[in-house]
Amino acid sequence: MTASAPIPSSDPTERQPRAYGDELHGRGCPIAHGAGDEVVIVGHAEALAAATDAEAFSSAVSRFLQIPNGLDGEEHAAFRRLLDRYLALEVVDGYADEFLAAARSTITELVTDETVTVDAVAQLGATYAVRSMLAWLGWPVSMEQRLIDWVIANNEATRSGELERTAAVAEEFDAIIRDALAESPADSVTRRLVRDESLGRPLESAEVISILRNWTGGDLSSMAYCIGVILAALVEIPALQDRLREWEYVSDAEFVAIMDEILRRDSPFVSNRRITTGPVSVGGAELPAGQSVRIHWTAANRDPRRFGEPDAYDPEANAAQNLVWGAGPHACPGKDLSMLELRAFIDELLAVVTVTAADTAAGERETHPVGGWASLPVTLTRR
Numbered sequence: 001m002t003a004s005a006p007i008p009s010s011d012p013t014e015r016q017p018r019a020y021g022d023e024l025h026g027r028g029c030p031i032a033h034g035a036g037d038e039v040v041i042v043g044h045a046e047a048l049a050a051a052t053d054a055e056a057f058s059s060a061v062s063r064f065l066q067i068p069n070g071l072d073g074e075e076h077a078a079f080r081r082l083l084d085r086y087l088a089l090e091v092v093d094g095y096a097d098e099f100l101a102a103a104r105s106t107i108t109e110l111v112t113d114e115t116v117t118v119d120a121v122a123q124l125g126a127t128y129a130v131r132s133m134l135a136w137l138g139w140p141v142s143m144e145q146r147l148i149d150w151v152i153a154n155n156e157a158t159r160s161g162e163l164e165r166t167a168a169v170a171e172e173f174d175a176i177i178r179d180a181l182a183e184s185p186a187d188s189v190t191r192r193l194v195r196d197e198s199l200g201r202p203l204e205s206a207e208v209i210s211i212l213r214n215w216t217g218g219d220l221s222s223m224a225y226c227i228g229v230i231l232a233a234l235v236e237i238p239a240l241q242d243r244l245r246e247w248e249y250v251s252d253a254e255f256v257a258i259m260d261e262i263l264r265r266d267s268p269f270v271s272n273r274r275i276t277t278g279p280v281s282v283g284g285a286e287l288p289a290g291q292s293v294r295i296h297w298t299a300a301n302r303d304p305r306r307f308g309e310p311d312a313y314d315p316e317a318n319a320a321q322n323l324v325w326g327a328g329p330h331a332c333p334g335k336d337l338s339m340l341e342l343r344a345f346i347d348e349l350l351a352v353v354t355v356t357a358a359d360t361a362a363g364e365r366e367t368h369p370v371g372g373w374a375s376l377p378v379t380l381t382r383r
């Protein structure tokens with residue numbers, strides 16, 4: 001790599017994502033050499049520039065089929081047109097009652113006493129994520145335990161970094177998807193996708209599996225981790241619980257603004273990879289063609305040059321610069337669905353309980369490549 005300015009070395013795999021970014025920001029470094037020959041972008045302006053210039057920063061980084069994540073240009077745009085229709089707000093809104101039911105059953109089963117201590121991520125988050133996703137995709141409820149076990153195995157395999165383990169969980173997931181395809185009803189999202197011919201041809205089965213893998217993978221782990229980060233913020237700022245409990249007066253726009261700002265401070269969806277298509281300048285350095293790049297959302301969302309004190313909670317000031325859901329052509333198409341699921345869960349939870357820090361045990365932070373909390377014990381006290 002040629003560099004017009006010296007690029008410091010800092011391996012993200014050795015640190016918790018938030019601490020990693022904070023340390024580089026403290027040294028005034030918007031980019032760094034990461035693991036292997038990768039360049040990590042942590043500066044907000046630089047991450048935004050890379051994410052929005054999809055011609056210079058290609059998403060074709062994997063040898064596996066990844067729809068739409070790994071596609072570029074017109075091929076990517078065509079798949080996004082197809083997929084965005086399933087994830088449009090007016091479409092996913094039709095599942096609001098099912099998400100409420102999923103939230104109610106998750107909370108009722110866990111809040112068995114006046115006061116209980118539960119894990120916000122593994123118990124509340126993962127159970128709710130799986131139940132609401134089953135409802136959305138029309139998969140049989142009998143798959144719940146298998147999916148919960150998969151989420152746990154997947155997180156452990158990702159953390160281990162061992163190729164054999166990640167390959168085994170990937171294979172198990174494809175088997176889950178094949179069983180779900182066979183068992184979902186004809187009018188379900190899953191079966192509609194199988195019948196979809198809006199590209200002018202039916203989707204190949206490898207394409208259907210790839211799309212479902214990206215939807216479910218995105219939904220399950222990210223949703224569980226988001227719930228961990230959100231409950232940590234509700235414990236830290238109890239006034240937020242009071243405000244959100246006035247749900248009839250909290251518009252969807254206000255709810256989204258609150259969630260976006262909570263997640264900006266501690267974004268659990270950490271990073272995505274790119275590869276440069278030609279020489280390009282980033283953060284004062286010249287990168288050659290074929291350079292592996294990692295856009296570090298968690299770090300960029302805490303860049304003090306953009307946000308001042310990164311932990312200050314200020315939804316209004318920070319909304320426009322929020323990168324929790326990415327930016328540019330690959331920006332998350334699942335945001336509306338995620339917010340609908342989060343709203344059902346948070347409204348239901350706060351109607352039933354007050355959330356406080358558990359005095360039994362401290363939480364444990366996640367490590368690269370996942371952010372947020374690995375586990376977060378919280379005490380739920382019935383209201």
Ligand code: HEM
Nearest residue numbers: 068069215218219222223269272324325326330332334338
């Ligand atoms: C729950 C919290 C979630 C967070 C924080 C999140 C975050 C993100 C981010 C940052 C990206 C940008 C990736 C890139 O630029 O390479 C992305 C892309 C994507 N997300 Fe999400 N996501 C979430 C949930 C979901 C859900 C529920 C779905 C679908 C059911 C979903 C589906 C996708 C897909 C398909 C892409 C790839 C888009 C493309 O390449 O055009 N996500 N997400």
